Structure formats: C-alpha cells, structure tokens
Amino acid sequence: MAVEKINASRALFIKLGRQGKWENECLGNGTMRVSYRDIPHELCESGKWDVVVKHYRDKGQGPKEATRYANELKNFYQADAKTIWITFHARKLWWGFCSGCVTAGPVTQERIMVQVKSKASMVEVRKVESSAGLLMQYDRVFLVTHTFDGALSAKDLTRVEIIDAQRLATLVLDAGLCDWLLEKSS
DSSP: OOOOOOOOSEEEEOOOSGGGTTHHHHHHHTOOOOOOTTSOHHHHHTTOHHHHHHHHHHTTOOHHHHHHHHHHHHHHHHOOTTEEEEEEETTEEEEEEOSSSSOSOOSSOOOEEEEEEEEEOHHHHHHHHHSTTGGGGOSEEEEEEEEEOSOOOGGGOOSEEEEOHHHHHHHHHHTTOHHHHHHHHO
C-alpha cells in the first residue's frame, strides 16, 4: 500500500483546555476548542492583534504573556486547512487537520473531518458512513485509530480513510515531524 505524504504548511500545538479539560470531548468528536471568552470573535476575525495585546495589558498581563495570548488566538484564527494540529493525551500523540476551524480562506477549499478513536473496527467505519448525511458535508473523511481490529478487503473499501498507528507513524516520519515531535514530548 502506498503511503500518502502529509503536505502540511506548518505544525502547531493545541492545548485542549486548562489541564486538558476538553481533551476527551474534542478527541471524541473530532473538534478543536480554544477559550478566550473575554475577546470578541469579531476582533480576532478582523485581525486586530494589537488591540488583543492591549486588552490583556490593560487586564494586568505582562507584555510577553499578552503577546503570547494574542499569538495563540492569531494562530487559531489564521491557520489554513494545511496546518497540522498536534496535541498529547493519555501518553499518545493526536493530530489532525481542521477545515472547520475559524479560518481566513482555506487554500484547498477542502472540508475534512477527522474522527479519532483509540480502538476501531469496521463497525466504527460504518457508523461514520451512516451518520445522517455526514459524508456529504466533507470532501475527505479520516478515521485515525491506534488499533484497527480486523483486515480490510475489497468489499470494505469506503470513503472513510483509515489511519492506524503504523500508518500514522510513517506519515509523521515522511512529513519530517520527528524532531518536532521529540522536542514537544520532552
């Protein structure tokens, strides 16, 4: 089987809530979330990052902290569909692309869904396929799993692309993310 090389424009780390508060929810339903409730969405959408920094400075944050908060929001709002997002949960690397993020004009115009499961079989693949018109909303659908139970045969071919641990490891290597991964995990 040919291995598809990941074509990411950049790799970003996302913390899914303070102390991982949203990890289970986000990884369970394939979403990403950031929480800056005191910053208006319109401010970020219009790219007024200097105003975001000033907001945090006015709240008593130091210049480095205020800039870091603004940069986190800027990364989230300006990431394109080719940005690979990575996080760690339960001593495992989790990654995905997000075309449903708050983006400023995705380059590929592809809508991609990523479903992440620690263990999956054709039952989970069929559940994704049968989700009320879900597949019709997306150009590509991935099921990323640590352990895939069973083997795929020609009759099992589906629009859902299955990425197991071995394939994920190969994709990480081929995309040149090894050094980055080691740096983030240490």
